[in-house]
Amino acid sequence: MDGEIKKLYQQIKKCAGNRKCFVDFQNEKLTYHQLLRTVERLAACFRDHACITGSRVLIFTRNDKHAITLCLSALLEGLTPVILPVETKKERAQALLQKVAPQLVFIDAQLHQTWEWLAAFQCIPVVEEKQKIHRLLNILHSREIGAKDCYPNILEKYASEAPLCGSQGESLAFITFSSGTTSAPKGIPISRDNLFVHLATLSRIFSYGSGSVIFNNMSLAHVDGLVQGPMLALYAGAELFRPQSFTVQNMEFLLNTLYSKRVTHCLIVPTILSLIDRLTEHDDYFDGEEFQYLISVAGKLDRNLWQRIQERFGIRVNNMYGLSETVTGGFFCGPDDDTFVVGTIGKPVDMEATIVKDSGDTAIVGESGELLLKGPNVFPGYLDAPEASVQIFYDGWLRTGDIAQKRIDGTYEIVGRKKSVIISGGFNIQPDEIDEVLRRYPAVVDSVTIGVGDDEWGEIVMSAVEAETNIDETALIEHCRIYLESHKIPKKIVSVDSLPRGISGKIILPEIRCIIMDATGNAVKGEAVVAIEEIIVLASSVFKIAREKLSANMSSDDVPGWDSLGHLNLITRVEDEFDVQFSMDEMMSVDSFTRLLEVIKAKVESP
Numbered sequence: 001m002d003g004e005i006k007k008l009y010q011q012i013k014k015c016a017g018n019r020k021c022f023v024d025f026q027n028e029k030l031t032y033h034q035l036l037r038t039v040e041r042l043a044a045c046f047r048d049h050a051c052i053t054g055s056r057v058l059i060f061t062r063n064d065k066h067a068i069t070l071c072l073s074a075l076l077e078g079l080t081p082v083i084l085p086v087e088t089k090k091e092r093a094q095a096l097l098q099k100v101a102p103q104l105v106f107i108d109a110q111l112h113q114t115w116e117w118l119a120a121f122q123c124i125p126v127v128e129e130k131q132k133i134h135r136l137l138n139i140l141h142s143r144e145i146g147a148k149d150c151y152p153n154i155l156e157k158y159a160s161e162a163p164l165c166g167s168q169g170e171s172l173a174f175i176t177f178s179s180g181t182t183s184a185p186k187g188i189p190i191s192r193d194n195l196f197v198h199l200a201t202l203s204r205i206f207s208y209g210s211g212s213v214i215f216n217n218m219s220l221a222h223v224d225g226l227v228q229g230p231m232l233a234l235y236a237g238a239e240l241f242r243p244q245s246f247t248v249q250n251m252e253f254l255l256n257t258l259y260s261k262r263v264t265h266c267l268i269v270p271t272i273l274s275l276i277d278r279l280t281e282h283d284d285y286f287d288g289e290e291f292q293y294l295i296s297v298a299g300k301l302d303r304n305l306w307q308r309i310q311e312r313f314g315i316r317v318n319n320m321y322g323l324s325e326t327v328t329g330g331f332f333c334g335p336d337d338d339t340f341v342v343g344t345i346g347k348p349v350d351m352e353a354t355i356v357k358d359s360g361d362t363a364i365v366g367e368s369g370e371l372l373l374k375g376p377n378v379f380p381g382y383l384d385a386p387e388a389s390v391q392i393f394y395d396g397w398l399r400t401g402d403i404a405q406k407r408i409d410g411t412y413e414i415v416g417r418k419k420s421v422i423i424s425g426g427f428n429i430q431p432d433e434i435d436e437v438l439r440r441y442p443a444v445v446d447s448v449t450i451g452v453g454d455d456e457w458g459e460i461v462m463s464a465v466e467a468e469t470n471i472d473e474t475a476l477i478e479h480c481r482i483y484l485e486s487h488k489i490p491k492k493i494v495s496v497d498s499l500p501r502g503i504s505g506k507i508i509l510p511e512i513r514c515i516i517m518d519a520t521g522n523a524v525k526g527e528a529v530v531a532i533e534e535i536i537v538l539a540s541s542v543f544k545i546a547r548e549k550l551s552a553n554m555s556s557d558d559v560p561g562w563d564s565l566g567h568l569n570l571i572t573r574v575e576d577e578f579d580v581q582f583s584m585d586e587m588m589s590v591d592s593f594t595r596l597l598e599v600i601k602a603k604v605e606s607p
Contacts, residue, residue, distance in 0.1 A: 004196040006165040009076055011237050012036045015210075016584035023068060023230065024261065026243035030065050034200060035072070038152070042073035046104070049122060053078040053164065054171055055103035058280040060084045060093065062108060066228045067220050069467060070106055071174070076163035079103075080172040080189075085221040086594045087485035090115060092185070096177060097121060099185050099383065106151055125150045133468035145343055175383060176223055176324055186430075187383025188324045194228070198327040198377040199235045201350045202228065202513050206265060206293050206318075212238035213290070215258060215266040216428070217245055223328045224298045228267055247566045248279060249556075249588050255285040264291045265512065269426030270299045273317070274456045275564065277308055279587065286315045293318055293335060297328070299458050300414060303343040310342075321345035321414070324428070325379045325398060326458055331412060344411040345404075351375025353412065354397065363406070370418055371404035372397035422451030424459045425565065427487045434463060434490060437483045441476060443468045446499055448512050451492065452520075457565055462516045466499045477544030481560055489561070491569070493544075494519040535593050536599070538577060542570045555592040574600060 015022070015032035022029040051057065057074040059067050059081060065084055074081040082100050084093060094117055097105070104123060109125035112118055127150045147153060170524065173195040178186045195296040214233055218225030233240035243254055243263050255276065258266060266286070273296060276285075286294060294313075296306075297320045309317050318334035331353070332339055333346030340346065352374045355363040378398045379607045381389030392399055403416035422429040431449035438447035446466040451459030465471065473493050480489045500511040532552045543561040556562040562570070571587050574580070578600055582590075590596045 009165050019238050038069045039073045041155040041158045043163040044158035044161045046077050049104050051103050056080045056100050058082045058102040058105045060107045062086045078164045078166045082175045083221045089483050122335045189383050194377050208236040210237040212264045215241045217242050217264045223324045227328050259288040264290050264292045267295045270301045271425040271457050299423050327377045341411045344413045365406050368405050371400045371402045422459050425457045441479050448507050461490045461494040466496045467495050471495050474544050
């Protein structure tokens, strides 16, 4: 696989000559020519900062164009890029940097100034654009770094040099991190062999080529966003369309761009498919002449939703199953008829699968057991974690933690989960990370976090805490916001005198689930008074924010937790409280408390 890196470089040079677009960010484009220029100057920059083959380069920026160019340039130079989620909090970021031990860090200038512990690392601050540099001079001055030493301005002092395009196939292509705990983050290294064998599989199965336009706006810090986004586009010489993330308000607009941008492949998580099914009006989003494949990734696709989407839009929904430890996939339900059965994950491609029962015996057709995988796309083991690596493998097979059955037609179906990971909106969330944060709160003795099934999000994070005294749920949520990314923050926290335990002291999870569900179902319904104060009080309850921190003039941009899930929760509570029903247009028009009040008043006061 060593020659594959050189092929990527040749691909850039070939497409650069045609002035072809590499990534369309909706409001800005990155051409292959611009990518080539950046790759060759970054090669000189890396060498100037003593990066040698295998050195790790950590990337932490909100600018997707910079993240993509930095990541691909590092890969071509024989380095190992690590992209952190932009929501990563200070304490976790510090733990991850210590785990990675990067030779070079690219980080947004504002964070570079704020996080003093970064002084222990060789850093290059990242700025948005030249026009904004003067605003950052006072920030950068204290670190004795001038604007010319920031990325991308630093490239101006380097001449172009061809990237090395070397290193062995078993060396690392990139590293991602699972949720893990802050004290023990779990790094998932992917080798160059893992990456390129899987890119070849993806390209063959879904017919990616130079004429492909790939819609994928998932996080670059996650394998489906990174590998099936810029890496796959570059491998195929294709174009990536990477617009802003889906929200309730922009969903209709983004779906219409599938036609205007001549998209051929649309990669999407089940949560967004559910929102499309519920909130959109038209049925022709996937009717463009060029459109070929709708692909569901990064979560379990509900059978009923699957059938509704197919019937409504008249299109096959192809389902992918895999783990970060298998690059992205491994099982494919579609596009071939032989692998396509609604409700299944299809069949393994370019890898082996087996199902093992608790007894250790291999399951026969129709029997349940843990799904195990083996193949060239399976990762080598966790980063500097030999014990965790031993546990994840069973006699040379990767343990998925999913309970599956093989059907008589050769397809596989996931029927449960053995491990405790929560999958919400396509994100894998480790309950231990949330419990670790909750236990830090004064008076919290212990905590248990579970995933509760939800039609839109797959699962929603909810927690129960054992406390010495009464604890305000809003205060606990505020505490979580300090340490956790938004998608990991519990949507409900129930305080109990003692958590239910068995004779051995182990938490009884079924009882925890009952406690949480009872508390959720027993929410008291307030009096429907159409006044801004009532709206704010209700929002305070939904978003778990103290009332005094909210004001009438706040919008969705100002309120922590007012994301797509929070928006749906708010609308649902309003419909409940005031006995009204929002249309899709009305729901999408709500972007502030005042607008929400206007819609409610129009409904309540209309004859």
